[in-house]
């Protein structure tokens with residue numbers, strides 16, 4: 086049975102909501118049985134997720150996909166009736182975060198996205214392949230002799246951090262700092278976040294980026310942040326606050342999820358030796374396997390946040406104006422109506438229609454880059470590390486849950502190929 090709670094909703098109305106059991110280790114290890122119950126119970130469920138947030142959860146594939154192109158569902162959290170949606174953000178984040186494109190609707194969203202979309206096209210990203218391969222090989226060179234490693238700390242984390250830093254023009258010496266602040270912001274317990282610590286980390290990150298952008302302004306560089314500074318100063322296509330918010334979004338979105346793609350993907354393979362063998366025998370399956378890892382255990386969990394800008398219906402359920410809506414991509418991607426035998430990991434299945442990168446206007450800007458990094462990281466690790474095995478059971482991996490999903494650590498043993 087699902088745990089229920091009586092929750093005071095917007096306007097003091099009492100309602101029955103299903104509480105996500107983040108305190109239950111079995112749920113954190115494998116939330117998908119709970120998700121299946123939610124999906125089978127109805128197309129839209131009233132739930133309480135991270136930080137006590139009450140929301141309407143969209144559980145099914147067709148509804149989720151449609152919701153993500155519905156202009157009545159806004160990315161602007163200020164439209165929410167429930168003040169807790171904004172209050173659950175650290176104070177400093179409230180003003181600043183709302184200026185990044187991921188929290189804006191057209192026309193501001195369109196204007197800001199256009200400024201950076203050229204840097205992330207499939208063609209531009211393909212040019213990065215040799216460098217991504219080089220960074221991957223260097224990281225594996227460092228761990229290969231030991232025969233054991235933490236594939237998050239030593240591999241899945243530093244790879245995307247290095248790639249996005251180089252693309253943006255963030256100095257290598259600054260990486261420890263921003264990784265630490267991001268960690269504080271992202272690794273809070275879903276039910277007991279330390280909002281003061283998050284606030285401090287957020288302010289430090291913001292101040293750091295302001296300083297970095299100021300330094301680049303006096304000493305311009307040929308990188309993405311340099312191009313955005315030019316767009317601010319000379320063409321006035323974004324203002325000062327939007328510039329910092331953009332740098333913040335690109336830097337953080339540019340690596341945190343990719344770590345989880347690589348971590349979840351390798352963990353899934355090590356828990357499914359038959360799938361690992363298929364992939365080792367035929368590396369041509371790799372691009373499709375990356376799609377399947379995204380579908381089967383995606384980094385974004387349970388999904389993406391919207392607010393109903395007007396009354397609407399989703400899957401026949403009435404959702405009132407001002408409602409907080411979570412389009413549960415991670416639940417929809419296990420919908421057997423779209424993916425037959427959806428709970429089965431199958432690296433040969435055509436999984437490309439998954440919603441792990443979202444859909445519609447906010448579809449992940451970095452998807453081509455994430456796919457490239459996922460393919461090279463997982464492919465190269467399989468090629469270079471023989472007898473790869475988890476050093477702790479899959480179900481006992483310490484995992485991040487609530488917002489993002491992935492192992493904190495991935496201890497493995499292997500022999501260098």
Ligand code: HEM
Nearest residue numbers: 186187338339342343346389441442443447449450451455
């Ligand atoms: C948006 C997932 C990697 C940059 C999104 C969204 C999702 C997502 C679900 C849509 C959010 C929404 O609709 O509200 C992922 C996953 C990744 C990944 C699963 C890795 C496997 C990256 C990378 C970048 C990036 C490498 C590099 C810069 C962005 C940006 C947006 C976005 C800027 C906002 C786009 C917009 O609002 O128009 N991502 N992402 N992501 N992602 Fe990613």
